[in-house]
Amino acid sequence: MSESVATLRELLQQRFGARLGDFSEHAGALRVDVSLAAWVEVARALRDEAAFRFEQAIDLCVVDYLSYGEAEWDTGNVSNEGFSRGVEGEGAGRFNWADRPAAAHISNRFAVVVQLLSISNNQRLRLRCFAPDDGLPVVPTLVDVWRGLNWFEREAFDLFGVLFEGHPDLRRILTDYGFVGHPFRKDFPLVGNVEVRYDEARRRVVYEPVSIEPRVGVPRTVRDDARLEQAAAESAARAAR
C-alpha cells in the first residue's frame, strides 16, 4: 500500500503542482490540502483522468478545528493538590446554551474533508479544503462532480453551518424542523439547547430550554508519554518478525 501512496503522491504533484497544499500521510493513507479556488477543478480531474479515476466520493464531512490539541487536565507537573489540577476547560460538555463561549476566531477553523475511492485503481485519497472565513464559511459545492454528495453537504451545512456555494438544495437534514444553531461546532453545548415534551395541559408538544446540567465524566487529557512509545515499539517488533 505504501509504495502506491508514494506513486499517487508523485502523480498528484506532477499534475496539479501549486494548486495543492500540504500532503500528509498517516496510517497508510494520503491526505491532500486543496486550495479553495481549485477545489472543484481538482475534484473533477481526479474523477475523470485515467491516472486517478476516483469514481466514488465515499464521504464528505466538516472538521471544526476550534480547541484542537487543548487539554483540560494539566499533566505537565505533578502537584500535591490532587484533583484541583483539573483545568477550567471549554469542552462542549462544560457549558450550556446560555453560557456558551463567544464565537472564537481562529484562522482555518473549518475544513471540508472528502474521502475518495477509486474502484478501478483500488485506491483511496482524502482531500481537505479550508473555508477562508470562519464567520461565514463558504466552500464551492462538489455536487456537480459527484451527485451523491448532495446529502453529505446538506448534513455538513446542518451540523457545522458551512455553506456550499452552488448546492441545489441546501436545507437542514438531520436536526429538527426549525432548529437553531449548528450542533457539531465545538462551541455548541453537548447538552443541546432545547428539549421537547408533551404538555398535558396545553395538549400539544412544547419546546423548553434544556433542564440537564452540563457534566463531564472524564476530563480531556493530552499525554505524550512512554505508553505510546511502547505501543510503537511493539508494532515495529511485529513488523520485523
Place this chain on the structure above:
Amino acid sequence: MQEIRNYTINFGPQHPAAHGVLRLVLEMDGEVVQRADPHVGLLHRGTEKLVESKPYNQSIGYMDRLDYVSMMCNEHAYVRAVERLLGVEAPERAQVIRTMFDEITRILNHLMWIGSNGIDLGAMTVFLYAFREREELMDCYEAVSGARMHATYYRPGGVYRDLPDRMPQYRESPWRKAADARRMNQWREGSMLDFLDAFTEDFPRRVDEYETLLTDNRIWKQRTVGIGVVSPEQALAWGMSGPMLRGSGIEWDLRRKQPYAAYDKFDFKIPVGVQGDCYDRYLIRVEEMRQSNHIIRQCVAWLRQNPGEVMLKNFKVAPPSRTEMKDDMEALIHHFKLFTEGYSVPAGEVYSAVEAPKGEFGVYMISDGANKPFRVKLRAPGFAHLSAMDEIARGHMLPDVVALIGTFDIVFGEVDR
C-alpha cells in the same frame, strides 16, 4: 373538464414499511411518483458529538446502536480505526473471531432484511422462518458478550474474551415441556464452536427454505424484477456500496479488495448482479448468506486448531486480567488508569472502512493526542443509498417505493446517527 393536479402524500414516519422513522414526502401524479423527498433525522442522537466527549473505549457501545441489525460490523470499523491510530494490531485469534462474528452479523442482517422485505411485499412466512434462525445467532452474541444485540464485544487490541465453552440452554418451564427443551438444546450441549458447527451444517437447508418461498414465487418476482433498476453509472455517482453496488454488476467487496481482519485466509465468493434491480439484489443477499455460512465454517475449523490470546498484552491499551489485578500492584494501576482516564492516542487521522452487510461502513477519526477523539465522522452506507431515493423512485408506482426502501436495506440508526 376536471382539472387534474399532482398531489403530495406523506409516507411515514409511523408507517411499518418505512423501516423505522422515515418520513417520505411523495409528489404523486395518480399512482406514479414524480418526486420523492425523504426527511430523515428523526432518530438523530448526535453520536459523533457524544463520541468526542468520551474516552475511546466508552464509545464502542454507541457503534452497536448505529446500525442496530449489524452491530459488530460497526464496532469493527471503530475499533480498527483506534488500533490503526495507536499502531497496534490484535492477535491472530482475535482477528479470526472478529471475522467469524462479522459473518454471523452479516447473516443476522440479511435474515432481518429478507424477513422484513418479505413482509413489506406480502410474504408473511419468510419473516417467521428468518426470525427462527436469527434467534440461534443472537444466542451466540449472548454467549460471548452477555447481550443479545448491543454486544460491545470488540475492543481495541482484540476482543473482550475468548469464546465460551458452553452455550446458554433452554430450561423446562410451564410453557416449555421437557421434551421440547431437550430438542431445542440438542446443539447446545457442547462449546460455542460445536453449536456453530451444528448451525452452519443445517443453515444452507434453511436458506433453501427461504428460496422455495421467494425465488420462483410469481408475486415476489412481479414485485421485484425490473423494479428499482440502478445502472452502474448511478451506483458509482451516488456513492453506493455493498449489495447495492454489486447488484449493478460492479465487482467490489472490501473483504476481497482491501482485506482486513482475517479475510485473506479464507475462501469465499462474491456474488454480482446483472440487471441492477431489486430481484438481483435479493439473489445477491441470499448468496451472501451462503458464503457467510461457508466462511463461518472455515473460521470454526481454524479456531479449533489454534488456541491463543484474544487480547493484546499491552496494558497501556488493554486491561490486565482480573486475576492479575488481585496480586499485582502494577496491574492494578494499569486497570485504574485505563478505566478512569483511558489511553491517549497519538495525533493523526485515519479512515477505516469495513464491508458491513449494507455496504461500506467507515469511521473517519482525528486524534489530537488526547484520551478522547477530536472528531469522529461515521460514514453509513444507508445514508448514501437513501439519498439516491429521489432519482431511483421517479416514475415508479407507490407500492414500488416500499420495495425500494426494502432493497436499500435502510436502518435509521445509521442513517441518522
